[in-house]
Amino acid sequence: MIKNYFKIAFANLISNKVYSVISISSLSIGLAVCILLFLYVSRERSYDRYHEKADNIYRLCQEEHPYQAPGAAKLLTDNLPEIKNYARILPRDNILVQLDNQRYKENFVAWTDAELFQIFSFEFKDGNPGNSLQQPGTAVLNEKTARKYFGDENAIGKTFKVGGEYDYTVVGVIKDIPQNSHFTFDLFLTLADGDKMFSEGWMENWGWNNFLVYFEIQDQFSKSDLEVKISELLKNFNNADGIMEQFTLQNLKDIHLYSSHFLGDIQPQNSITYVLIFSAIALLILLIATFNYVNLLTANATTRVTEIGIRKTFGASKSQLAIQFIFESMLVFIISFCISLILLRFSIPLFNELSEKSLSLAILSNYKILSSLLGMILLASIIAGWYPAFVLSSYNPVKIMKSSQSGIGSGFQIKKILVGAQFTIVIILISSAIVMSRQINFLQDKELGFEKEAVLTAIFDFGDEAKFNTLKQALLEQSFVSNVSTASRIPSGDLGNQGTVVPEGQEEPILIPYVHVNFDYFRTLGIKPIEGRLFTNEIQTDAIESVILNKAAVALFGLTGDPIGQTLKCNWPKSTRKIVGIIDDIHFESLYTKTKPVVFVIHYPLAYHIIVKVNTPDLIKAKNSITEVCQSIYSDEIIEFSFLDTILEQRYQKDYNTFQLMGFFAALAIFLASMGLLGMVSFILIGKTKEIGIRKVNGATVSEIMKMLNVSFVKWMAISFVIATPIAYYSMNKWLESFAYKTALNWWVFVLAGIISIVIVLLTVSGLTYRAALRNPVESLKYE
C-alpha cells in the first residue's frame, strides 16, 4: 500500500511540475528559514543554562545598571540567610599583561572572588575550582590565553605582570567559556589582594559602583521579599549622601535576553524583543509556505478527483484516502526538509556573519532538538495534509465520476481565504520593513551634537600630568593634529560614573553622571558652548574651580536665573565649582536612550582616554604617525588608536545587521507569497478556461477578461489590507517605543505597503491571465 502511495505521490509531483516546484521550493525555503531561526532562538535561549546551579544564581541589579559597590555583596550575604554564597566580578579592558619578552593588551579581564568557580560551573583543564584565586596574586586563564602566553607548556605556576607592576601566578586553566554565556573572560585575577591592586581603601568604597555581583541563593525564597530586604540594607551604605535605590535580583538565565533596559552591561546582550520578532517571522514564513502548499494541493486536487473516485469505487474508505493525502503531504515535507538542510549548509555561514553568532547544524545531532524539530515538521505536514485530505476524501464517487471535475466550490473559498491570509502577512511585513528602514535612516542621519569625523582615540597609562603634557606638545607639533585632550568618557560610551552635586542654595545632593575631562576636550570634539565659555588652558584654575553643564543638567538642578557664575558642590573630586559654560544636550550615549544631564569637570587622574582631532584627508597616515609619536614617549605601552566614527558605527552595527536580516526575511516572505499566488492563479485559470472561452465567444475582450479576474483578487487584497494595517501599526508602535528618538509613524507607510502588495498581485494575475485570455476561444472550449 505504501509503495502504491509512493508511486502515485511521485507520479503526481513529476507530472505537475509547476505545482511541485512551487510547493517544494517554497516549503524548502520556508523550512530553511524556520530551522535557521529556530537554531538562532534556541541558541539565544540557551545562554548560561549550562551552569549546574543556573536556577539558583542571581545577579544583583539596580534600576539602570547591574553595577555594585565592592562591599555590597559581603554585607548582604552576612545579613541575609537566603544568600548562600557570592562572587564579585570587576570587569576591565585595556589591561597590559607582560611576560618575560611578550606584551599583550587584554580586553576581557575579570578581577573576581574565588567563589566564582564554586557558583559557576566552568570546566577546569588544569587546577581545580576549589583551589583557585584564594591566595593573593593568583590567576586563572582560559585555554586560549594560556596557549598564547605559554604555548604547549603547562601554565600552572607560571607568572606574568599586570599593569606593569603586579605579579600574578597561574593556578588554574579553564576551558574557553562557551559563546552562549553572558560574559566570556580570558583572564580571571583574584580580588583577594584588591586593596593592594586598586589602592588603599577602595575595596571599602561605597561609591565605586563597578562590580557585578552574583549570588547563589537557596532553593526556596521569595524574590520580591528578598529584593525589599536588600534595598533596605543597602539604603544606608550605597550612597553616603543617602539616596535610596531600588535593587532587583536577576536570574542568571534571564541575563542575556532581559537586560536591554540597562544602560550598560558586562558585554552586549540581546533583547527578548528581537528573539520574539525573529520567532514571529519564522512562524509567519512557515505559515506562508504551508499555505502555498495547501492551496496548491487543493487546487491540484481537482485534477485528481477521478483517481479519488476510482479508489473509492474499488473499496477505499474515507480514512484510507485521508491517510494517503497526509502521507503525500509528509513526503513533500520530508523532501523539502532535505533540501532545506542543503540550503542551510550554505546560508548558515552567511547568517553567522551578519548576526555575529556561531550557529551550526551540529546542534541537530542533539536528539532532543532534532526530534522536536522533526516533530514540528511532521505536525505541520499533517495539518497541511489534513484539509485537502478531509475535503477530497469526502467527495461522493458518483458525482466525481460524472461531473467534469470543476465542482469544488467550497474549497475555492478556503483557498482565497488562505491567499488573503498570506497577503495580510505580506502587508504587515512590508509596512514593518518600511518603518524599520525609516527608523534606521533616522538614527543614521541624526545630528549628534559633536564632530565624529577625523577623531582618534586610545587608552593607555599616561603616567603623570607632566609626562602627558610632553606627549600633547609632541602631538601638536605634527602639522595635521589640531587638538589633543583626555577624558574619562568619550561620546559613544556610556555615562556610567555617577557622583553627586549640591547646587548653590540647595541642600539635597543630586545624583548625576560625571565626565572627567582635560583642557581642550570640547574643542577636540567640536562642541560649542550655548552659554558662557569652554575650559581653557589660559585659565589654569578651571581645573579646580570650574564646571560645565549640559542643558539637561541645568534643568535637573532647577537653577533659576543665569546659571553662569552659580556654584555647585561636587563630590567627585570633592570641590566647590563655578559654572563657566553650558553646552547643548549632545548624544553622548546611544540613540536608544534619551540624552541625560551631565557635569563636566577637569580631573586629570580619571581621564584615561586620549582624544586627538586631525585635519588631513589621509587619516591612515595620521593614525600611524600619532601612534609612533605616542609610542616614542610611552615605549612600554601597547597603543592602538581607533577612529571615533568607526566606534560609533560598531555600536549600531549589531542593530543594522538585525534590521538587514529582518529586511531579508520580509523580502523572502513576499517572494514566497507571490510564488504561491502564481501557482493559485494558474490553477484558477485552468478551471476558468471554459468560462473564458464562452465569454470570448460572446464578445468579451482580453482586457475585460483580465479585469474580471483581477477584480476578485483585489477585493481580497482590500480585506487583507484592512486586517493587516492595525496589526502592523500596533506592532511597529510597540517597537518604536524602545527608541528614545524615533521617526514618525506616518499613514502613508501603510498605504505604500498596500499599494506594493496590490501591484504584486496585479502583475502576477495579469501576467497569467493575459496569456489565457489571448487564447483562441475554440481551443479553450475544446480543452473541456
Add this chain to the structure above:
Amino acid sequence: MIIIEKLTKVFRTEDVETFALNSVDIHVKRGEFVAIMGPSGCGKSTLLNIIGLLDNSTEGSYFFNGTDITNLKEKSRTKIRKGNIGFIFQSFHLIDKLNVYDNIELPLLYLKMNASDRRKRVTEVLTRMKIGHRTKHFPQQLSGGQQQRVAIARSVVANPGLILADEPTGNLDSKNGFKVMTLLSELNQEGSTILMVTHSERDAGYAHRTINLLDGHVITETSS
C-alpha cells in the same frame, strides 16, 4: 443475489424534484447476466450506482446477498462493496499515474491482501486478459480496447460475485467492443453475475435478459 423492491430515487434541488427512479422492482439471481437499456436520462446509471452501493436510494428496499443495505452509511457500504462488486466504466477510469499492473492491483490493496497473494492474483488475471506484456505501460500508452481490458481485469481481480458494467463498449470501436463482450460472457459462464447498462441492442444480446427503463419505471423485461 439482488432483491430490489419499490426503489425510488429523487433528486432535489431548491424547488424541483426529479424522480430518477420511481418504484422499481428488480430481482437478479446469482449467475445471471442482465442488461439494462433505455434512453438517456431514464435512470439506468442511477440504478447501477445504487446497486453498486455508490449511492443511496430515497425509498424502497435493497437486499444484497441477503443483507439489507437500504440505508447503510457510506462506511458500511464501502465495507460490503470491497471484494464483492467489480466496476467497469464507459471511459475506463484507470488512474493515469499508475501503470497497468498497479491499476489492476488497486482493489487488492484495499482488501489488505499480502504481497505474494496479490502478485499471484494480478499475474493470473493479466494472462487471462492477454495483457501480460503490457504490465509496465501506463494507461495513455494503451489503445481504448486495451484500456478497457485492464479495467475489466481490475474489476475481476478480487473475484467479486457481481460485476457492474456501465456501457463498457461505449467508447470502443466494434472490433474491440466485440472482444470486451466476449470477455464478459466468458466471465459470466465462469459464475460471475453481471449487470450491464448499455445502449447497444447487440451488446444486450449477450445477456440472459434485458430490463427496459423509461422515465424511472421498468417498462418491459425480455429474456433471450
